[in-house]
Amino acid sequence: MLRGLDIRDMLLIDRLELDFQPGLNVLTGETGAGKSILLDSLGFVLGWRGRADLVRQGASQGEVTAVFDLAPDHPARAVLQEAGIDAGDELILRRVNTAEGRKTAWVNDRRASGEVLRRLSDTLVELHGQHDDRGLLNARGHRQLLDTFAGAEDQLVAVRTAWRALATAQSDLTTAESALEQSRAEEEYLRHAVAELDELDPQPGEEERLDSERRAMQAAERVRGDVARALQALGGEGAEALLNDASRWIDGANEAVEGRLDAPLAALERAMEALGEAEQGVSDCLNALEIDPYALERTEERLFAIRALARKHDVLADELGGFADDLRTRLAAIDAGDADIAARRAAVTEARGHYDAAASDLSETRAIAARRLDTAMADELAPLKMERAVFRTVIEETEPGPEGQDSVTFTVATNPGAPPGALSKIASGGELSRFLLALKVCLTQNAEGLTMIFDEIDRGVGGATAAAVGRRLSALAERGQVLVVTHSPQVAALGAHHWRVEKRVADDTTTSTVVPLDAGDRVDEIARMLAGDTVTDEARGAAKALLAG
Numbered sequence: 001m002l003r004g005l006d007i008r009d010m011l012l013i014d015r016l017e018l019d020f021q022p023g024l025n026v027l028t029g030e031t032g033a034g035k036s037i038l039l040d041s042l043g044f045v046l047g048w049r050g051r052a053d054l055v056r057q058g059a060s061q062g063e064v065t066a067v068f069d070l071a072p073d074h075p076a077r078a079v080l081q082e083a084g085i086d087a088g089d090e091l092i093l094r095r096v097n098t099a100e101g102r103k104t105a106w107v108n109d110r111r112a113s114g115e116v117l118r119r120l121s122d123t124l125v126e127l128h129g130q131h132d133d134r135g136l137l138n139a140r141g142h143r144q145l146l147d148t149f150a151g152a153e154d155q156l157v158a159v160r161t162a163w164r165a166l167a168t169a170q171s172d173l174t175t176a177e178s179a180l181e182q183s184r185a186e187e188e189y190l191r192h193a194v195a196e197l198d199e200l201d202p203q204p205g206e207e208e209r210l211d212s213e214r215r216a217m218q219a220a221e222r223v224r225g226d227v228a229r230a231l232q233a234l235g236g237e238g239a240e241a242l243l244n245d246a247s248r249w250i251d252g253a254n255e256a257v258e259g260r261l262d263a264p265l266a267a268l269e270r271a272m273e274a275l276g277e278a279e280q281g282v283s284d285c286l287n288a289l290e291i292d293p294y295a296l297e298r299t300e301e302r303l304f305a306i307r308a309l310a311r312k313h314d315v316l317a318d319e320l321g322g323f324a325d326d327l328r329t330r331l332a333a334i335d336a337g338d339a340d341i342a343a344r345r346a347a348v349t350e351a352r353g354h355y356d357a358a359a360s361d362l363s364e365t366r367a368i369a370a371r372r373l374d375t376a377m378a379d380e381l382a383p384l385k386m387e388r389a390v391f392r393t394v395i396e397e398t399e400p401g402p403e404g405q406d407s408v409t410f411t412v413a414t415n416p417g418a419p420p421g422a423l424s425k426i427a428s429g430g431e432l433s434r435f436l437l438a439l440k441v442c443l444t445q446n447a448e449g450l451t452m453i454f455d456e457i458d459r460g461v462g463g464a465t466a467a468a469v470g471r472r473l474s475a476l477a478e479r480g481q482v483l484v485v486t487h488s489p490q491v492a493a494l495g496a497h498h499w500r501v502e503k504r505v506a507d508d509t510t511t512s513t514v515v516p517l518d519a520g521d522r523v524d525e526i527a528r529m530l531a532g533d534t535v536t537d538e539a540r541g542a543a544k545a546l547l548a549g
Contacts, residue, residue, distance in 0.1 A: 001481045002125065002451040003090075004067040007041045009059035010097075012503070012512040024477035026484045026495030027514070028525055034512030035485045035501045039127070039455055042066065045095045046125060047105070047117025055099045065094045068124055068451075075123040085110050091124075093117065127453045128436050137423060137436075143366075143408035146393060149443050150369030155362045156403065162355040163402040169351040173344040180337040183330050190331050193313070197324040202306050207317035210303040217296040227286045234279040243272050355400070362404045363395070370395055370408075373442055380438035384472065385465045386431065389414050391439075410439065433457045434465070437472050444476065451481045458488040466490040489529040493546035498522050522547060 007016045012034050029035055044054055045064040055062040068091040070076055080087040085107050095105040095117070105112045107120070147156060183190070232238060247268045254261040310317040333340070370393035377391035390413045398407040411420040414431055423435060437457055444452070458469045470491035476482055477496070486492055498517040503510060517525055523543045524535060531539035 001069045002066060002483070003069050004065075005038075005042060006063075006065040006067075007038075008063045009056040010041045010044070010054050010062040010064060011037045011056060012510055013037060013041070014056060014511050016512075016514055018499070018514055020481065020483065021497045022477075022481050023496035024474050024482050024484065024494060025497045025499070026486055026492045027499050027501055028486060028492050028529060029501030030503075031487075032503065034503055036455075037512055038501070038514070039453065039485065042125070042453075043127070044097065045093050045105075045117070046121035047095075047114045048121065054097050059099065061096055061098045063094065063096045065092065067092050076120050079116070079119045079123060080107070083107070083112065083116050085112070085116075091120075093120070123450075125451045125453060126440075127455065128440060128457055139409050139422060142393075142410050143403065143406065145443055146366055146369055146373065146408050149373055150365050152362060152365050152369070155358070155365055158358045159355070159362050159404050160402045162351070162358040163400075166348070166351040166355045169344070169348045173341070173348050176337075176341060176344050180334065180341060183334045183337070187331070187334055190327050190334070194324060194327045194331060196309065197320060197327070200305060200309060200320075202309070202317065202320040204318050204321060207303065207306050207310075210299055210306070214296065214299050214303060217299065221296070224286065227282060231279065231282045231286055234275060234282060239275055240272075240279065243268060243275060247272065359400060359404045363406050366395055366404075366406055366408065376442040377438055380441055380472070381434070383468045384434040384438060385461075385468065386414075386434055386438075388416055389431070389435075390416075390420065391435070392420055394420075433459060433461065434469065437469060441472055441476050444479065451483065452476065453483045453485075455485050456487065457484070458486055458491050462488065463490075470494040487529065489526045489543065489546060492522075492526055492529060493543070493549075498525070500525050519547075 001022060002020050004020065005016075005018045007013045007018075009015075018038075027035055027038065040051060040054065041064045045066045068076075070087065070089055070091050076091060077087045080091075087108070092108055093105070094107075095103060097103050103114065105114060105117055107116060147153070234240060247265065250261050250265050250268065254265060306317050306320070310320055313320070313323055315323050373393050374391055381387060381389050381391065392411050392413075394409045394411050396407045396409075397405055399405070410423045412423055412435055413420040423432075423439075433456075437454070440452065444450070454473065457473075458466055461469060466488040467490040470488065471494065473482055473484055473491060474494045484491060484495070492498065498521075499514045500517055500521070501512060501514050503512050505511075515521075523540055526543035526546060527535045527539035530542050
């Protein structure tokens with residue numbers, strides 16, 4: 001419920017504070033007094049798109065603050081939560097417009113965008129008038145209005161859920177078919193590559209091991225040549241032969257020198273033993289360095305094959321095994337492709353069945369609700385002196401979507417036998433006003449927490465019809481809050497709260513203000529609405545009669 005509206009330096013208003021109440025709030029005043037300024041200012045703070053020149057002449061900026069009461073389950077709370085704004089029992093919207101046209105908004109003292117304001121306004125306020133293009137006259141919203149009237153929220157959730165499941169199943173099928181088609185296009189390559197990898201069967205870490213073995217064998221080949229030459233130098237054709245000759249020569253000469261060569265001869269024997277040990281050690285080492293002459297060749301061939309295959313597939317050598325597994329998976333998908341595609345098509349068929357069932361159930365609910373709405377509209381139009389008019393809710397099949405497979409349009413025929421037309425195409429403004437009012441009464445039977453604003457919706461009607469309009473507005477206000485801008489004394493007399501919009505001129509400056517009216521003031525104001533500029537006793541008497549009901 002709109003509890004308060006504070007306007008500063010907007011158009012003809014310098015400073016205005018209004019406290020609204022539940023029930024029917026009426027605003028009256030002479031033409032041009034500034035009633036539209038109030039709606040422009042309220043629309044501004046709610047983020048509605050409107051006129052740009054809102055700031056009062058001579059002011060640096062204009063500002064509007066609107067205060068709403070929020071029930072615990074008010075739908076505005078969901079918008080606030082999504083925007084990350086704390087929600088209490090009170091919602092304060094404030095918006096500033098500079099003379100240069102810059103706009104800044106706050107929601108509960110948190111900076112907010114115009115989009116957040118507009119989303120909040122959809123849950124807070126509905127504006128209705130002859131040129132209403134935001135609500136009832138917008139055919140794009142008729143389906144949602146009918147669904148709300150039908151109480152089809154749970155069915156809508158079921159349809160949306162089924163639609164998402166169908167869309168997911170269809171997307172999965174399309175992706176699988178595309179992948180299978182692509183895989184089949186490269187099937188020959190996959191089978192050749194997998195056969196090549198299977199034949200080589202590279203193992204993780206094998207490249208590093210082969211490279212190490214290759215370097216070791218290459219090093220062993222070089223070392224073995226040196227060791228063999230050393231063994232030859234130590235053997236019978238080398239040092240051993242020379243020591244044997246020296247020992248034989250010394251032993252032959254030792255008798256002639258009376259044993260003076262005993263010590264060198266003993267040293268030679270020890271040298272011969274050491275030489276033998278050295279020769280044996282070198283021989284053992286040479287035997288240990290003995291390698292298969294083809295081992296290096298085999299090692300190099302496998303190492304080079306692994307590296308070539310890695311380069312061919314642009315992967316690391318250690319990743320060849322995993323790469324082969326990926327190729328096998330793709331081949332397996334090809335081999336199992338037909339079965340997988342069949343299963344996915346079955347899933348799509350099943351999902352479509354669920355969606356069709358949910359959408360058909362929703363369509364049936366809409367058809368029943370449409371008949372109820374048409375009946376309710378007939379009941380509402382009769383007291384509004386439009387008993388010959390016909391309202392029809394037209395439901396037509398349309399492309400399936402998350403909201404079902406129906407399009408909904410509210411149509412009317414104002415005279416018997418006349419073809420029905422869109423609600424927005426009615427020729428008479430007075431008829432349109434009454435249609436909008438009747439439709440709003442029918443559609444808001446279960447609405448709570450919404451402030452409804454009717455801008456001169458009684459224009460073009462008078463007398464008993466205006467009184468019927470007033471009674472419908474009063475009945476509508478019993479379920480919440482209704483603000484009515486009116487020129488009809490019959491409507492104004494039914495208001496629970498009454499304000500008069502006045503235009504004043506002081507010091508060559510024109511301003512608009514709003515004055516709350518007490519019981520006596522209401523008599524004078526309604527008398528003015530009845531009689532015009534000159535208020536007579538008869539007019540006051542008629543006003544009192546209207547107020548008395």
